[in-house]
Amino acid sequence: MRSLSVRGAAALLLALTGSSAVAAPHQSRAAPRYVTNRQRADAVKDAFQVSWDGYYKYAFPHDSLRPVTNGYADDRNGWGASAVDAFSTALVMGKWDVVGQILAYVPTINFDNTTDSVSLFETTIRYLGGLLAAHDLITGPLSDNVSKTANVTAILTQAKRLADNLKVAFNTTSGVPDNNLYFNPPRRGGSDTNGIATIGTLVLEWTRLSDLTGDPQYGALAQKGESYLLSPSPALGQPFPGLLGTNVRLSDGQFVDGNGGxxxxxxxxxxxxxxxxxYDPQRFAKYRDRWVAAADSSIKYLASHPTTRPDLTYLAMWQNTTLRFTSQHLACFNGGNFILGGLTLDEPRYTRFGLALVDGCHDTYTSTATGIGPEIFSWQDASLVPLNAPNNPGPPAAQAAFYNASGFWIDNGAYVLRPEVLESYYYAYRATGDPKYQDWAWAAFQAINATCRVGSGYSDIKDVNKPGGGGFDDFQESFWFAEVLKYSYLIHAEDAPWQVKADHTNQFVFNTEAHPIRVAGGQERA
Structure with missing residues (x-):
């Protein structure tokens, strides 16, 4: 999950201030051989149970556990974010007692009631995505494991109820949604612009809701907002082919900057x-073409190799066409995304490039004192920009030796229970079957388990390059359940319908919160 409310990351980002279509694949390819490691998978399930027990005892039905003080936070409108985010993970793990607890809770959520600002993006990926994934799993491959009760029916009913409250976000002159909302009654927050992640990370969930309910309005709303990103204007909004600026005006869908990453x-x-x-290659071929354009430009213009470790590959950020050699833990999902693109399009060059990005993010983990990667990191590049140019400074003196050995220096050492590196390990393993990615995931899980386990659960830490993590922030993110524990489990678990496939037999696609959404069939196309 690529949350926008990152402590420290937003401030850094503010400071930094034509490709051909690929034919849809039809033939199957042989799947790699996967190896189940039940001991490791069970260890991850144990960590899930510890996290759930602490949350259920001290925080439920609030959003998040404060494990050090055994308190709670309502950081996602008080609708039980951790419960909904844990739902699909409990299902794929076969944690039936937990499934029963969440299933009993879902019909009681009052999505009409909150006094806090509502994020369209966060609410969509966590709550709406979590409900839709649970519905798809329970009515699909796990239909024999969960009794058909009124509570199962309520999952989709609640998803629709939530979307009906959220759809006021799209009441703009352009159809580009406002990310900031209020309920009681539902109304826009009055923003002037929105970002491409918060516009472009709605379409899977809202289209799926239309496909399941037969009501096309939900998908149409999200696809309208997306249309301005698929055909960006003016020219400043697309400094490289397929690579966009960040902010779009709600009034007319026009880009207001050319800065991105x-x-x-x-x-x-x-x-x-x-x-x-x-999800649906018939309806969304243009989305494929735009991804190809972005992937090709990223390889051509952004691929960067640190001066001290030219064996590593990262993707630079950009300010118009000026590159910035800075990246984030958040960005480390990119290896997995390139791998998925390569598998989906039968383009091995994307898979190979994705694997190189995975190697780079692996280094951010193995280089630190805790074995966990930092929130934000930087490097120098000698091939794309002159050394020590204003946009290519060297490391702080105190980190010169670290940079010489590791190929990056740390700008923000926090770890907020992020999943992205584990996510990319998972895709790398499912693409190749190479057990080294299982070993990398296991080492990362062990490091996180050793460093972040505290009190009644797991907590964010302050500095990955200090022994013990430099102290706790007393917060267990809801996406810890949805993503970190799910990817850590699935990479060691047996094959299943919801697992990513390398042979064109995918039945599910993960949303950005790692909630598995069933791919569309012809009868579901809205």
Missing amino acids: WGGGDDSFYEYLIKMYL
Whole structure:
């Protein structure tokens, strides 16, 4: 999940201030051989249970656990974000007691009631995505494991109820949604602009809701907002082919800047382009073409190799056409996205490039004192920009030795229970079957388990390059359940219908919160 409310990351981002279509694949390819490691998978399930027990005892039905003080936070409108985010993970893990607790809770959520500002983006990926995934799993491959009760029916009813409250966001002159809302009654927050991630990371969930309910309005709303990103204007909004600026005016859908990257504020727009094509290649061929354009430009213009570790590959950020050699833990989903694109389009060059990005993000984990990667990191590039140019400074003196060894230096050492590196390990393993990615995921999980486990659950930490993580922030993110624990489990678990496939037999596609959404069939096309 690429959350935009990142402590420290937003401030840094503000400071930094033609491709051909690929034919739809039809033939199957042989799947790699996967190896189940039940001992590791069970260890992850144990961590899930510890996290759930602490949340359920001290925080439920509030949003998030404060594990150090055994308190709670209502950071996502008080609708039980951790419960809904945990739903699909409990299902794929077969945690039936937890499934029962969440299933009993879902019909009681009052999505009409909140006094806080509502994020269209966060609410869509966590709540709407979580409900739709649970519905797709329970009515699909897990239909024999969960009794058909009124509570199961209520999952989709509640998803529709939530979307009906959220759709006021699209009441703008252009159809570009306002990300900031209020309920009681539902109304826009009055923003002038919105970002491409918060516009472009709605279309999977809202289209799926239309396909399941037979009501085309939901998908049409999200697709209208997306249309301005698929055909960006003016020219400043697309400094490289397929690579966009960040902010769009709500009044007319026009871009107001040319600054961007594969990190927070932009990331999941690119992620969803290829995922929408995987969801339904007939309806979303243009999304494929836009992903290809972005991927090709990223390889051509953004691929960067640190001066001290030219074996590593990262993607630079951009300010118009000026590159910035800075990246984020958030951006480390990019390896997995390139791999998925390569598998989906039968283009091995995208898969190979994705694997190179995975290697780079792996280095951010193995280089630190805790074995966990930092929130924000930077490097120098000698091939794309002159050394020590204003946009290519060297490392701080205190980190010169670290940069010489690791190929990056740390700008923000926090770890907020992020999943993106594990996510890319998962895609790398599902593409190749190479057990080294299982070993990398296991090492990362062990490091996180050793460093972030505290009190009644797991907590954000302050500094990955200090022994013990430099202290706790006393917060267990809801996406810890949805993403970190799910990817850590699935990479070691047996094959299943919801697993990513390398042979064109995908039955599900993960939303950006790692909620598995069933791909569309012809009868579901709205």
